[in-house]
Amino acid sequence: MSAVESYATKLVRNRMGLWLFVISDAFVFVGLFIARMVLLGDTRPHLDQGLGLGVTIMLLISSFFMNRAEVEMAHGNRPAFLRNIFITMALGVIFLVGVVGVEWQIAHFGPADGQQGAVFYAMTGFHAFHVLTGVIFLFIVWNNGRRGHYSAEKHWAVEACAIYWHFVDVVWMFFYVGLYLLGTPIV
């Protein structure tokens, strides 16, 4: 048997490995959500609803473009792939700026101010770190795609990036509910 294995064999393993990682990572977010339920119960941090809804919409839309990027690559349409992945990346950056750059600055509390501070900054911080790594991943894929890597048959990196990005998006759906919608605001 040769030491070099076929792309298809590797793809099966890569997919399984990535999904295992996603499940594993999900445990962190479940743990954070449980911490939120224990510490805040039926109250929630006092936050800017408009901003929260805005960044959530940005992230949701970015997942749509991520999906388009992957499909275009699977069809071998490189320009459309690059365009879509760039939009995804831009929306991801807007989300980060919205959460870390604006929401963190205008919040009425700091990380050291009681349970709402602890929970809010921990949940958004852990999630923002994942968005940041996702944006870096997107940039790498975009940059390599620009230089002619990936084909309709072989684009595992694009697929992996899409799975990861959707995962980060799904996590935010729960966190948005947990931080902005559940319970009554702490005044």
Add this chain to the structure above:
Amino acid sequence: MRFFSTSMFRGLIAQVAGTVLGMGLAMALRVVFGLPLSSPIEAEDAHIREVIVVVGVLVGAIAFLVGSGVFTDWFKWARGEETSDDHTPDPSKPNWMRYFSVDFDHKVIGVQYGVTSLLLLLFGGIFAMLFRIELSGSGITFLNSEIFKVLLGYDGPHLYNTLMSLHGIVMIAGILLGVGAMSNYLVPMLIGANDMAFPRLNAFAFWINVPGAAILLSSLFFGGFDTGWVGYPPLSLRAPLGMQMFLIGVYLVGLSSIAGSINVIVTTLTMRAKGMSLFRMPIFCWAALATALLQFSATQLIGLSFQLVMLERLMGMSFFDSLQGGDPVLYQHLFWFYSHPAVYVFILPGLGVISELLPVFGRKPLYGYRWVALSSFGIAVVSFFVWAHHMFVSGMSPFLRIPFMYSTLLVAVPTGVKFFSWAATIWQGKTIFKTPMLFALGAVVIFLLGGVTGPPLATIATDLHLHDTWFVVGHFHDTMFGGFIFPFVAAIFYWFPKMSGRMYNEKQGKIQFWLMFIGFMLMSNLQLILGLLGMRRRVVDFDAALGFDTMQLALTIGGFMVFFGMLLFAYNIIRSWTKGEVAEGNVWDSRSPEWQKPNPMPLHNYEQPFEVVGEPYDYGLPNSRYVNMNPAGGSPSAH
């Protein structure tokens, strides 16, 4: 000196440089943001120092990984460069260098894990011996010696607490690495694969342990910490800087555990030899798979709980401090959600080794293969629902105790399956008492002791009495020695010819076994008895009027016997690695595929894939075959 060009050396240099750089960076950032670099108030000054040191240590850990070269291929991928999948080592370099360098061969990584594991077990043992000397009589004497004050800056009770805490966590790190050693070395070989599914991830998973272990051990020099290995807040929020080293070190070891387990799962599920259905795998692979399922999911929660403690210490985010409205019991839930499954992570591979060895040395089929295979999964599944049995006295809702008591007692069922299988397997066998078999049998006996001392702790009424006594200590050491230490030693002896191509010294092995077995029995039974008599655990001193002095002295002697047994073990394997008798062929008359190959195992395990044609453990049945090593030629059905 060629050592200077190894990943180990380059990584450690990079770590030191990275730590200094990171501390400088933290200070520079503080200056930029107008924050003070020191404070006249003692507590604030310590806090500023802590922030700077933590940033430095984290940067240092990353610098180690970059410097050692585990990231090199991934950086190339990110830049869009191709890397070679041919991992044949450079013939111009001596073989020993592979063990100190980033290498993608699972056998090398397995040995790297194993040696690091034994080193950590040695450190953990030294810590234990130090506080055992103190505990061998009433009154604080030994730990008040001048030398400790000079070396570490603290002594007496705080030193005891630090040593006791470090003993626990360093042993746990060592055990996790030992589990990694067994999974990495054995799984691909047993299922007929030539390497793990993700060789680079595998190398990463090993190398991250090195800075992790270094940081963990360094806590001794950062003021220590006095929380025990559990790190409960609020105590862990007020402990010295050493606490942070503990949190970061364990976090890195946990990352290794997650990365390694994903690799084991994918390897087992996708890379088995032709004809090897799941129920024809060697039984160890079932244990490794169940272990990996626990590791890749539950470990995240200890990571999370430790990060939250770090954040609380660094930024004052009040998760767990009840003075600020936090909830210390929340920490215990998050912590035990990992740390209970973790003890099954420690023991399942060991129990797999026992099931693997008994048929070989008993020359009989493994009794109830399917039941044993599924019992590992049974233990893994049940273990997710038992964590709060550690918290019967924590102040959590009393009604939660009842379901956790029942789920905990349920663990006895799958574990019992294993015991009955072992008993039936050795029943009326023609047992060959070689050293690996002695250790496997010793493990069964010791683990049984751990098993029967479990229910009194799982039952609420008795646990309220026994909680936080030496009875818990005795029970836990029984499970760890029966479930990990003895099987691990057995596995190293058993597969030693595969690793080195030579035999260990049988006589020394047998002396080691009796030294450790008798010493351990003395130690653990006295722990149990002292606990029943009311000896509290984690205390540096006890009242002479309790009359425990003689028993404590005997306990220390037992502990030292175990310690010297392990030293003899180290001597045996180090010497035999180069000077042992050459081991030719199938040393143990095993049916397993790896023993059909020469010793040591060839570079790429199976140049020619084999085919599984029968059941793995049909020892003693005439004309039964497990593997056909040469499926292309010879067999008439080949086409």
